Amino acid sequence: MLGSLFKKFEDVVEFGAHELHLSSNVSPLYILLMFLHPFRRIIIASATTGMILAGFELAKLWAVSYLVDAVAYSKGVHLPAGTLLTFGIIIASYALLDPVIWLVHYMLRMQSLTSQTRASAQWQSHKAATRHDLAYFNTTHAGQIAGRIGQIAGSVQAGAELLAGRFPVGFIRFVGSVILVSYLAPLFLLPVIIWIVLNGMFAIWLVPHFNVQTQKVAETASMVNGSITEYFSNIRAIKTSFAYAIENAYVLTAIRKQNFNNLEINRLTTFTGLAIRILNTGLVAVVLALGIHGLNAQTVSVGEFVAGVTLASGMATDAGWFVAIWEGLTQTLGVIKDAQGVIDPHPKIVDKNVVPGRFQTPPLIEFSDVSFSYDDRMPVLNRVNLEIRPGEKIGIVGPSGAGKSTMIDLLLRLYDVSSGAIKIDGTNVKSVSLARLRNTFGVVSQGDALFHRSITENISFGVESFTAEEIVNAADMADAAQFINDLKSGGCTSGYDVVVGERGAKLSGGQQQRILLARAFLQKRPILILDEATSALDSNSESLVQQAIAAYSTGTTVIAVAHRLATIKDFDRIVVLNGGTVVGMGNHQDLITNNSLYKRLWEKQ
Structure with a gap:
């Protein structure tokens, strides 16, 4: 039963039908929304269920505060029958609804969004990149294009998570906490407001610095991906020339640059953690001090004290929300802006x-x-x-x-x-x-390379329907049938089922050309x-x-x-x-x- 439920949520959106078409001079935010447009209803549903769950948590705090006061100021706990009935209905509803809403919320995020948005963004980015003219690919490294597509997919996935979960849930927690503090323990409201303002100011200062480093990390990650791809694409030349030292030094230089930028961003992350820790400790300490003073002066009830300290501790635990939301959004938009040239072709x-x-x-x-x-x-x-x-x-x-x-x-x-x-x-x-x-046209060019696929798949490239006999006839015309039949690979693979390796590396130059000729003969x-x-x-x-x-x-x-x-x-x-x-x-x-x-x-x- 659970398996069929998983399948229903996973099949809500078919990402293979998505295609990205952008107008000129569009913003990264617009591009992000275009990527997520097929998932808009899922995002709204996920955000709504997340906010309901956050509301449940706040309601529990209010109930605990009420019960603590009832116990603290009564010789015996004798709640009115109407109150008991109300609490009974609330508890029963909570016990029944919370797991169901949590399951729906989590399945929307994990089954319908997390992997699906990434796959959709990869597919849409790939399709968009293919629309570039050949001149673009002649001047842009294939590894860098692949790296950029991967970065975009990760950013779109992060953007979906932010809109469907982190932002709405965090927003309800903070706004709800402030409302509860002002209602249950007004004495704690001022330090909470000051703490929120300081967190907001810190986030506004931090994010531009973080974005600069993030962009450097993205650029060097693309360089590393490109240099490693180029290295292994030309591994034969490197081995035959024994140029390991020179080429490894080239790759190492790119990795060192990436590592330096990673260390810089880690320094910033450590400083951020320390600053947030100081603000959080200050908030909890001030709330505790005010609470103890209020209890001593009998201006704060026990229930208000418990609620205030609990809310302050919860807000402190979630304190990174300010920075995380702002940083996550700007980082996502920054990566999309940096890679926009790949997915915004102008052929x-x-x-x-x-x-x-x-x-x-x-x-x-x-x-x-x-x-x-x-x-x-x-x-x-x-x-x-x-x-x-x-x-x-x-x-x-x-x-x-x-x-x-x-x-x-x-x-x-x-x-x-x-x-x-x-x-x-x-x-x-x-x-x-x-x-x-x-x-x-059937084209056979010296510059063409074979795919890392079987002989049959390489000969049949570009042909929608064919028979095994036609494949063999085409190979025979190209004087390739004999060497194909003699091919053997690991296990039981032989002949037309042999995978030819990266760019046909398992075959000689002459054998590769004969496979390409067989392809042209089959295309007719x-x-x-x-x-x-x-x-x-x-x-x-x-x-x-x-x-x-x-x-x-x-x-x-x-x-x-x-x-x-x-x-x-x-x-x-x-x-x-x-x-x-x-x-x-x-x-x-x-x-x-x-x-x-x-x-x-x-x-x-």
Whole structure:
């Protein structure tokens, strides 16, 4: 029964349906509220039940004060029948309702909020971060992005806890305590008010100092996460170069900075604890002194004395509430502000004025006076004109930095052209939806890496439905079937079930490229792009793969970027780039005869 109750509270909100979309120039508080918007009703319910529980605690103090006075000033305790009935109803109601309300309150906080808000924030942040343009990921460390997403998730979780529990419960305790003190023991009201004012002033002074240190801790934590991620992402290079000392020193420097900032914030925490302790001790001491004086002067009853001391002690115990609430809110907002750039993308590559329709298979591709530069200063491509006819095999060659891969990136619309236009079947790629555009291409790039998943999962990446036979056929076309069948891993795992390791670390470069080629063959898209896709293959494998490409590409357009010209010498046309400009075009024999740059490139093979 309890298990089904847990499930009901855990399933109140399905966080997978949440998605964060922010307007320009929004505040961190607005972002926090947007993260928590799907949980608003749960937060209100949790806060309400928490305040009811806090009210119960205050009511108990009032009842104890009443009974103490009744005992202290009566020779025998003879309460009127009506009073006894009232207390009996109150006690019975308390005994029945308190556990039920506590269970509802705790389940709302733990089952419906604590883990769910964190998961929701992680998912929403991840989805928001994916909308950045490729240029953002080229300049931002992946480990730092992951670290920021984790920090945001923790802050949103803390914000939910603050709004659903700590703030409303603490607020009722303090306000209720002040009201009870003023009603039961007015003599203690002045020191309580002075204590509250001093705590508030201390919180206002402390929080800005705390926020500065918190931001430093967040920044250095992101640095540490990024440096450790980078270290293990490049562990092969570190081991082969035996660069442990240099790279470990780099990581240690980041950890030392983080530790220094942690020590600084710990100093501030210790000072805070001491200051709160002094204020609390002062409040309890003053209340005790006034209470004893009042008892001696008979201006305070025993019940009022007990209530006043109990309330003061309780307030002192919860004294950190002032600082914790203020500090928690500002720290949460500070982390969100610091990481706002990750979750508030402003992509330039978006669907806009999309023209509906379908491409012919395969479509016509046109580069019309295309120019491009990454920084608006040095052009990478300059007035490139090229028409790729349906089903044609086109090779793109040239020295390093000529703009070959940039042409592919522009065709895939990973970047937008600076001037000119790229058209597919006469439609500017800017007017084609990104999903429709990129689903037209199967891409194999030298820079692509495998996922830390099985061979089957890597080959089937981007394909929604497939059969085991299709996976094997694609691997066979890519000359990968034999080595896949020979693979073995720990336990009983072998063949297509073997996990390839981080970025395919368990496979050779040639094996990785063949898996990527098998993926492209399985996708069966009308345009196949090969960007140095066979550079790591030996001569025999490259020959087999070239035969497979020739057989596969019947009715498919093939665009291949290559430094090894033998890969594309039999293509229909070869485009020669130099300095971002087309300096030659034709078949292999024409270019050998008429293009000096191509001839030099060929002779260097």
